[in-house]
Amino acid sequence: xxxxxxxALEVSAIGLGCMGMSDFYGPRDEGESIATIHxxxxxxxxxxxTADMYGPHTNEELVGRALRGRRDKAIVATxxxxxxxxxxxxxxxFDGSPAHIKRSCEGSLKRLGxxxxxxYQLHRVDPSTPIExxxxxxxxxxxxxxxxxxxxxxxxxATLERAHAVHPLASVQTEYSLWSRDPExxxxxxxxxxxxxxxxxxxxxxxxxxxQIKRYEDLAxxxxxxxxxxxxxxxxxxxxxxxxxxEVIAKEKGVTASQLAIAWxxxxxxFIVPIPGTKRRKYLDENLGALDVxxxxxxxxxxxxxxxxxxxxxxxxxxxxxxxxxx
Numbered sequence: 001x002x003x004x005x006x007x008a009l010e011v012s013a014i015g016l017g018c019m020g021m022s023d024f025y026g027p028r029d030e031g032e033s034i035a036t037i038h039x040x041x042x043x044x045x046x047x048x049x050t051a052d053m054y055g056p057h058t059n060e061e062l063v064g065r066a067l068r069g070r071r072d073k074a075i076v077a078t079x080x081x082x083x084x085x086x087x088x089x090x091x092x093x094f095d096g097s098p099a100h101i102k103r104s105c106e107g108s109l110k111r112l113g114x115x116x117x118x119x120y121q122l123h124r125v126d127p128s129t130p131i132e133x134x135x136x137x138x139x140x141x142x143x144x145x146x147x148x149x150x151x152x153x154x155x156x157x158a159t160l161e162r163a164h165a166v167h168p169l170a171s172v173q174t175e176y177s178l179w180s181r182d183p184e185x186x187x188x189x190x191x192x193x194x195x196x197x198x199x200x201x202x203x204x205x206x207x208x209x210x211x212q213i214k215r216y217e218d219l220a221x222x223x224x225x226x227x228x229x230x231x232x233x234x235x236x237x238x239x240x241x242x243x244x245x246x247e248v249i250a251k252e253k254g255v256t257a258s259q260l261a262i263a264w265x266x267x268x269x270x271f272i273v274p275i276p277g278t279k280r281r282k283y284l285d286e287n288l289g290a291l292d293v294x295x296x297x298x299x300x301x302x303x304x305x306x307x308x309x310x311x312x313x314x315x316x317x318x319x320x321x322x323x324x325x326x327x
Contacts (some may be wrong), residue, residue, distance in 0.1 A: 002291050004273050006197025007170035009119060009149045013266065013291060016040045017277030022059035025223055025279075027213070030062060033279045037066035040284055041073040043312030049173075049275045050198070051123055052108055056086065061279060062113035067113060076112060077119035077199075079153055079173075080104035081126060081134075095127030095199040098137035100178030105141050119170055121151040127287050131155075131163050132299075134279035151199070157186035160196065169196045173209055174199035176272070178209060178229070178303070179239065179312035190267055196271075203265045203274035204258055205230075205280065205312075208239060210283075211247045213258040229314030239288035245306035255293050258283070262290035262304055 002013040019025075037048065042071045044197055050059045056278075057154060067074055067118065073078055081103055085091040101122070108117060120141060122134050141147040149170035152163055163169055172191060176183050177289035191198050204210050213219070215225070225231045230239055243257065250260040258276075276287045295303075 001046075004197070005271065006119070006151070007149060007168060007195060008037055009075070009197070010046040012045035013079075013273060014045060014262065014288060015049055015273055016045065017270055017275040018050045018063055019054045020277045021279045022062055023054045025220075025225070025277075029279065032281070033062060034066040036230070036281050037063065037283050039281045040288075041070050043288060045288065046073065046075040047077060047273065047275065049077045050112075051199075052104055052111075053079070053082040053084050053092070053123065056084045057107070057111060061109055063151045064111055071114060074112060074270055075118045076259070077121065077151075078108050078112065078117055079121040079123040080108065081123040088125075093317070094120055094126045094128075095125050096124075096129040096131075096134040101137040102141065103145055104110070109146065111326050115172050116145060116264060117188060119149045119151055121153050121171070121173060121214040123153050124158055125152065125155050129262075131159050132166050135163045135166040135169075138177060139181075141182050142167070151197075157190040158192065160167060160187070160190050162192050162198065169194075171197040171199050173199035173201055173272075173275075175316055176201045176265060177203045178207050178264060178273075179205045179242070180316050181309045184309070188272075191271060192269065198269065198272045199271055200265050200274040202277075203262050204276050204287075205239075205261070207242075209243055209246065209257060209261040210246040211243055213225035214240070228316075230312060230316065232314075235314035240305050242263055242311055246303070249299070249302050249306060253293075253299065255289070256286055259290040260303070262287060263293035263295055266290065267295050267300070278300060281308045 003010050004013045081096050083093040138150040151171035153173040156170055175185050218299045219226050226284050247257045250257045262274050
């Protein structure tokens with residue numbers, strides 16, 4: 001299995017995003033989800049990514065059940081800092097205070113059934129808490145032996161600078177794909193200069209880049225993508241045209257659209273680790289196949305012409321959620 005470095009942490013070159021196994025993306029099947037995690041680990045891949053807000057809490061519990069007897073094969077990454085109301089999970093707040101981070105860590109350790117978390121991340125930067133205080137709490141957890149490495153999610157370049165000065169960050173996690181290329185402005189350069197790894201979540205554009213979603217009606221009634229600006233109205237139609245162009249290139253190369261999209265992310269920087277999410281073994285196998293795809297200069301040019309930066313229609317989150325992305 002190919003590996004990459006997130007700071008000093010060595011992980012498989014492709015990780016597995018576990019969120020959809022428990023939340024947000026329609027019907028769930030725990031048996032198939034656990035089998036998917038087992039297939040992932042048995043392949044030699046290591047990095048599992050979850051968070052306490054997925055469910056909330058139920059995704060960490062599922063990952064914990066899947067890890068029984070296999071802990072030594074896995075690099076476990078989880079996150080804290082987004083608060084969801086158990087009675088109304090659509091309501092959420094943010095808490096990056098030291099007290100909350102330390103309390104959350106205890107909960108995650110218990111739900112995951114592990115003695116130490118390999119990578120513990122602040123899920124969103126809390127505007128009411130100085131990032132130095134949040135990272136100081138994460139650093140305390142490292143000193144206490146409860147966490148091995150720390151990271152941030154959706155943090156801007158200036159925040160990364162301040163955070164890294166308090167304690168070395170292994171990673172920053174941000175959406176990055178053919179249709180979400182904002183990290184190219186400053187974040188990737190900052191990561192490269194500071195030696196911070198980059199976890200690219202949604203490298204398949206929340207499933208859109210797979211080519212499997214052809215109609216808005218293909219999304220389950222409770223699928224959160226039904227409210228995502230890129231999946232509705234005229235934006236859906238425009239983005240579908242872009243994906244169809246990628247499908248043509250993939251077919252000519254003898255790979256799937258998913259494999260081409262993941263290979264493109266892997267090709268950008270050696271410190272980028274995509275973490276496509278799936279809850280089915282057949283799609284996991286397809287995603288891992290991206291590791292065998294090599295892009296030529298002609299491929300890169302064709303992809304850029306078919307799906308240039310900024311071509312995607314719609315913002316990547318609804319306006320209310322974009323406010324909590326640290327720029």
